[in-house]
Amino acid sequence: MAPHSTGSPEAPDERWWKEAVAYQIYPRSFNDSDGDGIGDIPGITERVEYLDALGIDVVWLCPVYASPQADNGYDISDYRSIAAEFGTMDDWDALLEALHAHDMRLLMDLVVNHTSDEHEWFQRSRRRDGAYEDYYYWRDGGEDEHGDPTPPNNWGSFMGGSAWTYDELRGQWYLHLYDEKQPDLNWRNPEVRDEIASLVEWWLEKGIDGFRLDAINVISKPEGLPDGSGDTHPTGVELFSHGPRAHDYLRELYDRTFADYDVVTVGEMGETTVDIASEYMGGDGVGLDMLFHFEHMDVDVGPRGRWDPEGWGDWSLPEFKRIMSRWQTQLEAGWNAQYLGNHDQPRIVSRFGDVAERSSAAQQTSSVDDERYRIESAKLLATFLLTTHGTPFIYQGEEIGMTNATFETFDELDDPMMIGAVEDYVAAGKADSPEELRDFWNFQSRDHARTPMQWSNDEHAGFTDGEPWFAVNENYRDINVEAARSDEQSIWHHYRRLIDLRHDEVALVYGEYELLLPDHEQVYAYTRTLDESQILVVLNWSDEPATVDFGHTDGDLDVSDLRVRLSNYDETPSTPGERPLRPFEAVVYRN
Known part of the structure; x- marks a missing residue:
């Protein structure tokens, strides 16, 4: 299943995944086959020929494992089962077979920094059930002046608030860097690492072609779990990113699993520089082939990070060029995973394209009539993505220029990170109500990437025959796949031509x-x-x-x-x- 590249005997260190073009699917929002309003695996299988027509080589599938969906599938309750709303394991097998039949490969999401609190491991751990007692981070806390329990340290969750929740059954606090329903696994425990290696091997034996490793930079926590300085609930690289044993854990996992298969591994690593990245990749690293860094994703965020409602939205092209060029030229080992958007980011044309360039972030709109150069700028973004060094990852909908939606009220949001950031800001007395931050969430919310895929101008954009789980962007009548494929000058056809060009021109891969x-x-x-x-x-x-x-x-x-x-x-x-x-x-x- 080689990509369409002609190859070259002079090209250095050739790999199939370097020559590939990848496409990320957010299953819940991609295509609904049974009318329940939720995208599913059979719905993806129905669109395999569409992906083939676009020229895609690799599909990255966001989590479809069993999950209570507290964080849209990134809270896994059973790694060896498929969530009922997405289908069955037979449906998954059929998808894999269809992709392979069309010379496409499948990349699964590996979420092993944390599980769901409904996972059997956690339920047994909170009961102090034998070997499971130390599968997670449990700690005693203190007491406040009223005798109420207080957390073991001041760490903050990426979802807002404390990174600790008190469990009445166990009588201790457990650590969760994300939602309280996503307790962190204790990688220090060798039995936890055995479990993870086992489930990785299980999926590799089913024939997948690799993993994207979610939040893999935070699996190792510092000794003693010390307080962070500054904020009431600090997060950051100095606390738990790139911890003391991260390299050891990942190298062990590679040696036990990935090393025996012709697969690709792509690590998601926030707070990562070029120098840090090189330490993880290549033969002298820990076995990662590529990684997603966030430096270019921070070019327009506030001074205190992405979830800071102050100072967001402005960026300069020279600074963007410096960031991207550093990764293009200074990565000593490994390979770039090139992306501009994904399920955790706003729509790229609304962020880096015409809307973002035309006016301040606070004035952005999803109205097609107001986006004079939406088509041209979407094509420019595609040109950049598919001609720079590294494996390009297209996020669903980018190929037709899907834009940010407009959320008028706080209640319309689904993204727990944005909800937590807004609630924290209001609780700190910096805003009187969530609605004061409407401009912020309409620019930055992850919900923009999660509105249903716009297939046609039929009701609900052809995504479902039922009521969609999340509102469809109102501009679907103008922006949809059916219209794009019928217009030879559309954004979709520009992506297709660029993909063909990348497959044909070895210099665009290895140059x-x-x-x-x-x-x-x-x-x-x-x-x-x-x-x-x-x-x-x-x-x-x-x-x-x-x-x-x-x-x-x-x-x-x-x-x-x-x-x-x-x-x-x-x-x-x-x-x-x-x-x-x-x-x-x-x-x-x-x-």
């Missing part, structure tokens, strides 16, 4: 990246070079015309040898710099 014009406020330009092949990508990342002079760039760029290979406009200049670039114009040149 060296070189940034041009690093300080230009509007233009992001770079080359990809492999042997005699050179590709130049020029992106006017703004809603105003931009002038570039490639005669004054560093390096060995000879624009006279370059010809247009792909563009998001008609009548593209045949030579780079021949005339000003139009708003959000994106051009790929090749010698």
Whole structure:
């Protein structure tokens, strides 16, 4: 099941997953086959041919395991069962077979920093049941002046509030870096690591092609679980990210499982620099092949992080270029996992495209009429994603330019992280009501990525025949797959052409990246070079015309040898710099 790349005998360290284009599916919102309003596995199988037509090589499937859905499936109650709302194990087997029949591979989500509190392990642990007693982090706390129990330390949950919850049955506090229904596993316990290795082996034996490892940078906690400084409920790298035994745990897992299979591992790692990333990857690392870093996802967040309602929304292209170029050129080991959006981020065209460029974040809208360059900017984002170094990950709906939705009231939100951030802000007396933060959640909420996939202009966007679990974005009548596939100039067809181009041009996979014009406020330009092949990508990342002079760039760029290979406009200049670039114009040149 090789991707469509022609390969090259000169290309360094070839791997199937380097040459692939991946597509992330959020099952609950992708396609509903039985009319209950919830996307399911048979619904995904129905769309396999759609993914094949787009040119996808790998599908990353967000969790479909048994779960009470406190955090949309990232709270797992049984790793070897499928959630009833998504289907059965037979349905999952049929999906895997269909993907493999179309030369596509399947990447599952491995969520092992925590489980659901309804998992058998936790239920037995809270009863102090033999070997399960220390499967999780249990600690005694203190007492306040009223004699009420207080947490063991001041750590904060990523969902807001304390990272500790008191369990009456056990009479102790348990640690949860995420929702209180997601207790953290104690990786220090070798029996926990045995359990994890066993379930990984079980899925690999079923024939999957790899894992995306959720929140894998926080599996090792510091000795003594010391208080953090500063906030009432601090979180951060100094507390529990990249803990003292993280490398040991992951190397052990690799040696016991992944090393014996031709699979790919992609770690999700917040608070990770290029130097830290290199320590996890490659032969001298812990066996990870790729990782998702968050540095570029923090380019427009507030000074106190993503969930800070102050200072969000502004970003500069030169800073974005510096971040991305650092990862393109300084990653000493491993491979980039390139992405602009996923199930945890706002829609990319509303964040980095026309809407974000046209006005302040607080004034953003999902109205198609107000998005003058939505199509051009969505194509520009696609061009960037599919021509930079690393394996590109497309999130469902990006290929048709889906936008952020509009949530008028706090009650419309489903995202527990956003809900927790708003509640904490109000509780701290910084806002009188949640609705004062409407602009913030309409820019940053994870809910934007979780509105149902827009397949057609039929009721509920063709996602379901029933009542959808979450409201469909109101612009589905204009933005949908059916309309996009019928228009040869659509965003969808631009993605398809770019995927074909990446499969055909080995330089776009293995070629060296070189940034041009690093300080230009509007233009992001770079080359990809492999042997005699050179590709130049020029992106006017703004809603105003931009002038570039490639005669004054560093390096060995000879624009006279370059010809247009792909563009998001008609009548593209045949030579780079021949005339000003139009708003959000994106051009790929090749010698």
